[in-house]
Amino acid sequence: MLPKLPKENLLEILRKMLLIRHFEESLIGLFDKGLFRGHYHVYIGQEATGVAALSCLGGGDYMFTTHRNHGHLLARGAEPGRLLAEILGRKDGYNKGKGGSFHTNISSLGILQTSAVVAGIIPLSTGAAYAAKARKAGQVSVCLFGDGALEEGAAPESFNLASLWKLPVLFLCENNGKYGVGRAVAAAQSSTMAAYPLTDLPKAYKIPAEQVDGLDAGAVHAAVSEALSRIRRGEGPRFIEAQTVRWPGSESNWPVVPVPTEVALAWDVGTAPEKVRGWYRECDPALIFIRELVEEKQVTREEISQVDKNVRGQVAQAVDFALKSPYPDLEEALKDVFA
Ligand SMILES: Cc1ncc(C[n+]2csc(CCOP(=O)(O)OP(=O)(O)O)c2C)c(N)n1
């Protein structure tokens, strides 16, 4: 379903979903050309969750994210050029190229910590919520993490304190399952957790927890805005499990693009390789959103093509900006270091 929002907000959600998609597909191309090194993860397939959820935050709220962060950062308003420069280790990146894909922090956007340490941000987001509560500033701390993070001890330890102290934190778990096992199975057993559904774990700590279809921007928007308003009213932490289906391009160790995303795929997946057609037809959140916009007569196909064209232009400019940015000087290695 579509989020209950005016057309301009729906167009903004569409714009951000397509921005993330084209940004990530371009990034895979840059990696394949040897333009950056080290491991990286892309957010393709989860755009409806990140974009819809983060559209509910206020300007002063805090956000924490993981190894699969690029989509969250773009959804929160990161400039694509500076983010790409950071991932490529360049001087004009948000953290002067020292954070890279796994550790881009943008404090001006309330993004206090991005960490590839699985579950590392869960205690940090709880601490930020503690600070927000102590300051009585009305801020909420939103922590986005994968299903795998629940396996770490840091998760239940944080749930315990957040619940005891009624901290203003939203734990948003993105359960991206496994492609090809069917949605119901993915939802129940995607992780190696003995406890499932995953919501059983926060519930043991008396944290209200619900599951939501992470491919459905409207469902995510409704669940997150309701959760945030309850948290802001002082009701304490909440947990949402957003279920998506892993993008087949993220099945192997290194991401591959099975078919470059075109708006036309929303109606005809014929150009996608046969074995991934089902994902693009049924599980692609961007294409689902596009179809809904048109079917509910909110937006025409021409308007969607125009948004897509603008976003592609923006990504091309970001690539140009990042590639023109120099690598940091050697002496920079010893600056901003606390050791
Ligand atoms: C503490 C820790 N253990 C192991 C890893 C290696 N690792 C990187 S991503 C990952 C899987 C995380 O799964 P999930 O949280 O579900 O995120 P997804 O990649 O599915 O989005 C693991 C085990 C790590 N980065 N940190």
Ligand SMILES: [Mg+2]
């Ligand atoms: Mg996962």
